[in-house]
Amino acid sequence: MEARRSRFLDVLYPRRCPACGDIVRPKGELICPECRERFSYVAEPTCLRCGKEILEPEMEYCYDCTAHTRSFDGGVALLNYDQRAKESIQGFKYGGRPEYADFYSAELMRRYGKRLRRWRIQAIFPVPVHRSRERTRGYNQAEVLAERIGELLDIPVWKGVLVRKKKTMAQKELNAEARQRNLEQAMEIEGDLRGLKRILLVDDIYTTGSTAEACTKVLKREGVERVYLACVCIGKN
Structure with a gap:
């Protein structure tokens, strides 16, 4: 049947x-x-912090992670965020194509599975979206992706624990410091994280790192020691 x-x-x-x-x-x-x-796959060498392509083999961190304090501990990214990747993510995010997560997660595992396992992750957290945006789209694309990765790694996905309680103001109207503060004030923890020390934060796109930084700070305030990132697309230097 x-x-x-x-x-x-x-x-x-x-x-x-x-x-x-x-x-x-x-x-x-x-x-x-x-x-x-x-697709333009992210190629080695990559930034040890966010997973972005770096220009010189002797560099450990990209220019962005060198210039800005980062609280997260490492990251991997699948695709460079060019026009092809942008169209794919738009279909995944707004076009009712959650099945794209099957490809993204399988490719992330093919390329980075060993590294993800070395991080000894205890739980996977999707980057949250505000409930109004989730209702409009029909799903949180980061949550769909996190579920697929969790199945492949056999690691639990904690949904609805890291939440976005406030709709953020238009980020383009704010300077970098105000953007970061805006995002941090929007994120909250609903639940008990005791015993969780190493988690994987999953999102579809990494651009400035502001969202990942805001989520990481909230998680670490609750006692999480290591926060790692996995995303489908990442911008270039």
């Missing part, structure tokens, strides 16, 4: 390619084989 239902859903809602947006061919794949190379 379950197999029949799955085939029926495949006919009604065939999987779409995260690169081209068309129905994936051949059936059963997560991406059209010829589309895989359309």
Whole structure:
């Protein structure tokens, strides 16, 4: 019965390619084989803090992480945030394509699975969105991605614990210090984190690092010792 239902859903809602947006061919794949190379994968060497590509092999940290204090302890990112990646994420985030998370999570594991396991993560936290935005989109894309990664790593996903209680003001109207304060005031913990020392924070896009920093500070105030990041897309220096 379950197999029949799955085939029926495949006919009604065939999987779409995260690169081209068309129905994936051949059936059963997560991406059209010829589309895989359309993405710009993050290449080594990468920043030891955020996972961004760095320009010189002798550098340990990117310019952004050198210039700004970071509270998180390490990160990995799958794709450089170019036009192709932007279109893919927009489909995932706003276009009703949660199945893209299957490809993103599988690729993150293929490239960084060993590193993620070395971090000895105890729990996975999705970066929260305000409830009004989640209602509009139908889901929190970071939560969908976190669930897939949790399944592959066999690590629990803590949903609804790190929450965004306030809708943030328009960030573009604020300077860097005000943006950071704005985000930190929006984040709260609802629950008991005792015993959690090492967590993975999951999001779809890393740009300035302000959101990851705000989440990390809130988590560390509650006793978490190590916060690591995993994201699909990251900006360049």
